[in-house]
Amino acid sequence: MSEMFYWQALNRAMDAEMAADETVLTLGEDVGLYGGTYRVTEGLMAKYGEWRVRDTPISENSFTGLGVGAAMLGLRPVVEIMTINFALFAMDAIVNMAAKIPFMSGGQFPMPLTIRMPGGVAKQLGAQHSQRLEHMLMNVPGLRMVVPATPQDAYWQLRQAIRSDDPVIVLEHELLYFSKGRVDEMVPAPPIHQAVVRRRGRDITCVAYSRMLPLALQAAETLAAEGIELTVIDLRSLSPIDWNTCIAAVEQTHRCLIVEEDCRFAGAGAEFAATLQEHCFYLLDAPIRRLAGMDIPTPFNGTLEAASIPRADDIVQAARQMMARKEAAR
Amino acid sequence: MRFCRKKAMDKTQMAAMLRDMLRARAFEEAAAQAYAQGHIAGFLHLYPGEEAVAVGVLHAAEPGDYVVSTYREHVHALVRGIPARQIMAELHGKKTGISGGMGGSMHLFDKDRRFLGGYAIVGETFPIALGAGYAVAYRKLPEAVLCFFGDGAVNQGTFHESLNMAALWKLPIFFICENNHYQIGTEIHRHSAITEVYKRACAYGIPAEKADGMNVIAVHEAAERALERIRAGEGPQFLELETYRYRGHSMADSGSYRPNAELNAYQANDPIAAAVHEAEYPYPGIEAVAAASANSVTRFADHCCQEGHLDDATVERMRREVQEEVADAVTFAEQSAAPDMEDAWKAFHRNRRFETLMEVAR
Ligand SMILES: Cc1ncc(C[n+]2csc(CCOP(=O)(O)OP(=O)(O)O)c2C)c(N)n1
Ligand SMILES: [Mg+2]
Numbered sequence: 001m002s003e004m005f006y007w008q009a010l011n012r013a014m015d016a017e018m019a020a021d022e023t024v025l026t027l028g029e030d031v032g033l034y035g036g037t038y039r040v041t042e043g044l045m046a047k048y049g050e051w052r053v054r055d056t057p058i059s060e061n062s063f064t065g066l067g068v069g070a071a072m073l074g075l076r077p078v079v080e081i082m083t084i085n086f087a088l089f090a091m092d093a094i095v096n097m098a099a100k101i102p103f104m105s106g107g108q109f110p111m112p113l114t115i116r117m118p119g120g121v122a123k124q125l126g127a128q129h130s131q132r133l134e135h136m137l138m139n140v141p142g143l144r145m146v147v148p149a150t151p152q153d154a155y156w157q158l159r160q161a162i163r164s165d166d167p168v169i170v171l172e173h174e175l176l177y178f179s180k181g182r183v184d185e186m187v188p189a190p191p192i193h194q195a196v197v198r199r200r201g202r203d204i205t206c207v208a209y210s211r212m213l214p215l216a217l218q219a220a221e222t223l224a225a226e227g228i229e230l231t232v233i234d235l236r237s238l239s240p241i242d243w244n245t246c247i248a249a250v251e252q253t254h255r256c257l258i259v260e261e262d263c264r265f266a267g268a269g270a271e272f273a274a275t276l277q278e279h280c281f282y283l284l285d286a287p288i289r290r291l292a293g294m295d296i297p298t299p300f301n302g303t304l305e306a307a308s309i310p311r312a313d314d315i316v317q318a319a320r321q322m323m324a325r326k327e328a329a330r
Numbered sequence: 331m332r333f334c335r336k337k338a339m340d341k342t343q344m345a346a347m348l349r350d351m352l353r354a355r356a357f358e359e360a361a362a363q364a365y366a367q368g369h370i371a372g373f374l375h376l377y378p379g380e381e382a383v384a385v386g387v388l389h390a391a392e393p394g395d396y397v398v399s400t401y402r403e404h405v406h407a408l409v410r411g412i413p414a415r416q417i418m419a420e421l422h423g424k425k426t427g428i429s430g431g432m433g434g435s436m437h438l439f440d441k442d443r444r445f446l447g448g449y450a451i452v453g454e455t456f457p458i459a460l461g462a463g464y465a466v467a468y469r470k471l472p473e474a475v476l477c478f479f480g481d482g483a484v485n486q487g488t489f490h491e492s493l494n495m496a497a498l499w500k501l502p503i504f505f506i507c508e509n510n511h512y513q514i515g516t517e518i519h520r521h522s523a524i525t526e527v528y529k530r531a532c533a534y535g536i537p538a539e540k541a542d543g544m545n546v547i548a549v550h551e552a553a554e555r556a557l558e559r560i561r562a563g564e565g566p567q568f569l570e571l572e573t574y575r576y577r578g579h580s581m582a583d584s585g586s587y588r589p590n591a592e593l594n595a596y597q598a599n600d601p602i603a604a605a606v607h608e609a610e611y612p613y614p615g616i617e618a619v620a621a622a623s624a625n626s627v628t629r630f631a632d633h634c635c636q637e638g639h640l641d642d643a644t645v646e647r648m649r650r651e652v653q654e655e656v657a658d659a660v661t662f663a664e665q666s667a668a669p670d671m672e673d674a675w676k677a678f679h680r681n682r683r684f685e686t687l688m689e690v691a692r
Binding site (some may be wrong): 030033034037055056057058060061062086088089123124126128129296297299300301304307 | 372373420423431432433435437450451452453483486487515520668669670675678
């Protein structure tokens with residue numbers, strides 16, 4: 001058990017899987033000599049050589065497709081796409097190939113492919129470099145997608161992804177790479193798709209993932225001081241979603257607040273809200289509420305950028321409003 | 331001494347190019363400083379070392395031509411005539427910026443000056459230029475579209491797809507490869523099977539040339555030739571310019587993966603020092619003559635005969651003036667107001683004619 005950065009946890013996971021299984025390889029822009037844009041592949045080229053740690057040209061569509069083809073022959077490629085914004089060039093490989101081949105072949109070809117990439121709003125990277133596209137990939141049957149929020153999950157979910165025979169998107173977050181946390185490399189992790197309750201409280205179930213999780217926990221602290229108790233669920237996986245954990249929590253609190261960095265319109269949270277209300281409608285004391293990114297390309301200006309996605313304070317406000325309505329209804 | 335040209339260049343044009351190179355260097359160094367002071371955030375990709383490319387090419391272009399560039403585009407914008415104030419303000423995310431503070435360093439746009447944008451996704455400049463070229467050809471206009479891109483970008487599928495279509499339909503596109511030998515940390519021999527980029531154009535039957543991207547006059551001449559052919563209706567042209575960036579890929583990158591010897595060699599070949607030298611140095615000094623081979627002496631002698639020259643004082647004055655211009659741009663940027671959310675929504679709705687739909691709470 002040791003304290004480490006999120007990027008280090010990913011690096012350790014890569015190393016562990018590469019050491020354990022020689023069919024595991026990684027490729028992407030600057031993953032080798034440079035050691036990875038966010039240092040995730042640091043040291044791996046020296047240890048495993050260039051056939052297992054391959055620096056690629058800027059050819060996202062084809063090197064992601066390479067991952068698909070190699071997986072069909074039984075390798076376990078871990079494709080790093082520098083950021084999710086560039087994955088738009090690789091959508092054909094991801095959506096038409098990786099997600100479809102196992103099914104179209106009647107199950108003959110498993111797809112032990114992992115695609116790692118960070119998404120999210122970072123610090124003034126502009127509209128083309130600040131996207132949250134998880135909703136697009138959630139809508140593609142055949143893909144799995146995990147969204148680790150802590151170094152511990154980054155470590156274990158990446159290892160599980162590499163071992164999975166399904167194509168798995170590991171959606172990292174640019175602002176989480178330098179967050180720190182304890183990683184236990186011995187204790188086996190919960191199943192790859194399982195949601196985890198990070199905090200229990202009686203009033204509102206707050207559903208969050210990725211970088212919104214630390215914000216939700218921070219807001220929960222503030223709210224606890226004023227007597228509003230949040231249950232905070234870390235989804236950990238966006239495809240599939242562990243509905244049981246969510247439903248059980250909402251059944252206890254009768255209120256649900258969804259927090260996502262994704263844009264609101266047809267975003268990931270729309271799916272959470274729709275499915276949860278189908279299951280929990282009669283137990284809800286209030287409409288499910290969504291806090292999400294504004295439906296606007298991310299402005300470059302720093303203040304506007306910050307205002308375009310939920311902040312801890314927005315979560316606090318929303319929770320207060322939900323509870324005020326409860327008081328008023330009495 | 332490094333410059334040898336068939337055609338004499340106009341003295342004022344030479345002075346104008348030198349001034350733009352000095353402006354470019356001063357602008358980028360001021361941006362780096364503002365970044366270090368925390369006034370500029372995000373990615374900041376700077377151009378020092380590559381000035382001869384943008385300056386040589388853009389001085390050969392006409393105001394009616396279109397320019398498409400990448401995220402390393404401040405200098406293209408500056409040389410194209412966008413005021414330093416508006417570029418600097420955009421880098422600062424201010425309302426007075428050329429994109430209203432919505433785009434930032436990587437997304438400068440100026441419709442009036444036909445600057446079709448800086449693009450942050452590598453490989454996007456090709457299809458944008460393709461579409462612009464199509465529109466120009468569609469209207470049978472004499473304009474050209476200048477498409478800038480790096481050596482790393484030619485491995486994107488859009489490069490090949492766009493070159494093919496440009497050649498197929500004879501579109502008036504000038505493809506300009508700024509070959510600085512690096513795709514962030516990956517040196518060209520490790521990212522490209524063919525490292526002489528211009529050779530790739532022959533796969534599509536596009537006439538291609540390679541020129542010394544550290545030599546503004548060589549760049550300018552090659553660009554003029556290409557643009558002439560485009561205007562003569564000969565279809566797309568390709569120019570590879572070998573150059574070097576002195577800084578890291580962006581301010582977030584130290585560039586430490588590059589051998590010192592390599593950096594030093596290119597710094598010795600500084601396009602600005604060379605241009606200053608070219609512009610102000612009428613006769614070779616004794617050491618220069620002694621150090622040069624017979625061939626370069628003749629070349630330089632030829633050159634000296636053909637050209638007029640500037641003097642030290644003029645260059646010094648230029649340096650002072652560009653420093654003042656850039657300092658003024660920085661002050662302007664710092665003192666400008668930031669946009670508010672209302673401005674962002676206005677930018678978003680501007681072309682939707684401000685239709686109003688049901689407001690949904692966040
Ligand atoms: C599609 C895409 N992939 C990756 C990146 C990340 N990236 C930004 S610049 C760059 C290198 C580009 O090199 P080059 O084309 O030579 O231009 P230079 O920066 O050297 O001017 C990379 C990989 C990106 N912006 N877009
Ligand atoms: Mg380059």
